[in-house]
Amino acid sequence: MTEPLLDTQLLEVNLGPQHPSTHGVFRMQALLDGETIVKLKPVMGYLHRNHEQLGEGMTYIASFPFTDRLDYFCAMTNNLGLALAIEQLAGGIEVPERAQYIRVIMSELTRLVNHTAVIGFLLNDMGAFGTPLLYAFREREKILDLFEMASGSRMMCNYIRPGGVREDVPEGFLERASRIVAEYPRFLDEFEALLTQNEIIRQRAQHVGVLSKELAINASITGPMLRASGVDYDIRKVDGYGIYPRFAFRIPLGTVGDVYDRYYVRILEMRESVAILQQALKEIPPGPSISPKGLQLVKSPRTFRPPKGAEAYGRIESPKGELGFFLASDGSPQPYRYHVRAPSFINLTVLEDLCLGHKVADVIIILGSIDIVMGEVDR
Amino acid sequence: MIGIGVLKGLWVTLREFLGTYPAGRWLLTRLGASTGQGLFTIEYPEVKQQHAERHRVFPFLVYDASPDNLRCVACKICEQECPPQCIHIVGPAKDEQGRPLKAHGRTFPVKFDIDVSICMSCRICVDVCPFDAIEMDNAHELSGFDRFAEMVYTKEQLLKSNEYFQQIKPTEASVVDQRLAAKAAKTAMPPQPAASP
């Protein structure tokens, strides 16, 4: 660093907790040299709602509606994560074929919802006056209608249960879903025409907030953020949970690991999700949507008492990264320990490393590209 | 070439702009361009969104024929299982000697309050109810000015007829009705099957 010519003063700015683009109540204590970030300290916990402690005080099933509120963009995948953990804890609850397909369809629809919304928010952070966000929300709305059709609620679905799904999808759901999925690539093309080649976005996003492979692995970053840095790690492939190994899909990887890669990897992932959805919607068999054991859990949650000392960790590739639920039982209907491995929270830990040396404006888009939901960070 | 990306983006927004006007749509079709998505907002107080049949907002208590013939027997399972614990039940009703009072052959709750502002519309009470006594309503304009006087729904406010349930959720209601009919047939059947040849 060269010797400063003027005797200048560092400026300490609190970005947040009330700030238009901190994605909730999140605070970044930034030390600025002019516009350049010298030091940045993320402050979390404004939205702490005692999620894990609450879960330890109620039955396993009663935690499901609370998981909806963790990452409120991806209620379905949150449900799925907890359902997998409970299935493991019970020593394997059989899941009917149809329910497996419904789970995949819902997970991938959730991925579409999340990624479109995130890109919209990211562009909003870059200063586009809501247009990409509104286009994203327009498409998201159609998928939320599907969720409402199946589960009765648009965002707080509370739908997937251990052993299947709470109720079968209604008549006409699959046809409507196929129609929406078939139109989705057209929307993605339009979205990309608006954004991908845009010189301003490229100027803003390329080589900003570069996350190296090594740092990404060491900080246990997961999800699109890790893949944008060029690490091939997707739990759908690694664990192959559910029936994912049956579908043909590819994992897109970035090369640089900057904001632009994180944006574009999400676009490519959406295209792969569309491919998975098309296969799943075509192959879905008729049959029951929940196994008898699962139905019993739904009807009387207090009968589920896993053996004392049983532990289980169920993890899935949620749209934001590895979402894991750890459960330990003491033989009572309530879990002894209930822990959530929240991808938003762990991905956020590298924020300072990404931001140092960049401008204030970059901090905002780096935060946007990490894709956090404060409900999940603070729990 | 530099600048093309910006122009492409500008064309997308212009197309969506024109596509919201009839004349613009006509022009776009003449140019052979896609007409965009058109307006997608609805003018809320005048036009209301059509909700799916399963749309769930807030629970209500189902009664058959008359409001005193409610299905709830005050077993308190929903009170116990409700994740945010917004259900408050006093009952079952008892007479002076402490024997349970019965109406239409069933016990019934003295008080059954649900706090709207705490309820998170999760539907677990419906799932766990063994008597199909509680169901989800889809009326969602529930705002009020008083936290306790208006937001805590009493038994009288919660009671809705089975016809109402059939009207808002025909599929689900018919399933419930069939199940209840089967149950009723089972209990009404004579306990000794050998009696009738």
Next chain:
Amino acid sequence: MDQLFVVLKSSVVQLAGRWLPEGALPFVSMGLTIAAIAAAAPVIMMYLTWLERKIIARMQNRLGPNRVGLYGLAQPLADGLKMLIKEDIVPEGADRLVHSLAPVVAVVPALLVFAVLPFGRNMIAADLNVGLLYFLAVSSISSYAIFMGGWASRNKFSLLGAMRGVAQIISYEVPSVLSVVVVIMVAGTLSMGGIVEAQASRWFVFTPWGFVAALIFFLSGVAEVNRTPFDMPEAESEIVAGFHTEYSGMKFALWYMAEFLEAFAISAFTVTLFLGGWQGPAIPLWWVLFGSVCLVATARTIPSVLRVLGVVACVGSGVVAYLANEAVPSWAWFLAKTYGLVFVLVWFRGTLPRLRVDQLMGLAWKFFLPLTLINIASAALWVAMPGPSGGVLAGALLILSGWWLIRLNNPAPLQPRTYLFVE
């Protein structure tokens, strides 16, 4: 029709002449002009907000304001009323005087520039012989206002916004002024009326140097009035609201008024300097009026009484215009072109994300500034070598140097990206 407002004004002055002494008449005339501009400016600003919200809403497939009045036309009035009755907050420890003064300092120059704006034939409040210089001088006062507002607010976001604002306005002032030089060279005058008349045969935008200068002048103007994609000083997603973070109520409305008036002024001056001002092809007025009949008659949302009245009025004035053989009046041309550019401004806002501070400065100093200098040389070629050869040379010079400047700056979009796919 063309001289409608001029005739109106002179008749009012004549009317006043019956009671007032001869010496007072020039003052009456001036007062009338000032009153007209002072009354028109807030209306322009109010309906620019309405227009912006409507256009952006349509771009986002929404309806925009439609609750207050027909098509939401009374929305600006409702907003103004809300602003008026809102609490006026001055932060603790802020410099009260400067804090209150800043929005006024912002609005006054925004109003003053309207003095030299030729709205139509003979419709210019003061045709100064240094009109252009006056505009450039007055419009740059806004940087003081921004810094006053940001500094006096005692808020770090305001301060950051103010610093960004001053740096940006001063940087963009340079290419903006230099791009106007070519107009002065060719027109040979600084008077706005003179510049418009110099474009009688050919609008300046249809020459190579004029096109480049118009582009740079307009984009620099966008940057000077802090609008997307150059809205750094008030970047909402970064520094909350920038220099006007701490303003509320009517002071906030004044900031907005200044900003919208300047946006209108920038569009109007681009029209005046490069797009032929109030001149336009002589289209018969009755065409336009009969065209509007179709629009009014098919607009289903208008109550039928108003629709019938509108159709009758349009048909009536169309017949009158046909009989009088009127062309579209000059002020209508001017306003149409200006609102066309305002639409472009809003269109930018609805589409583009903003640049970063350093990139913004880079664009001004590394691209616009050299290009304007080359543009002056190109215009000199044009003047020195009349005929096609000069035109070709000037055009080639600009294209080559533009290409060379892009290569020299080597912006990120030129580097391709690859993505791997793993099965």
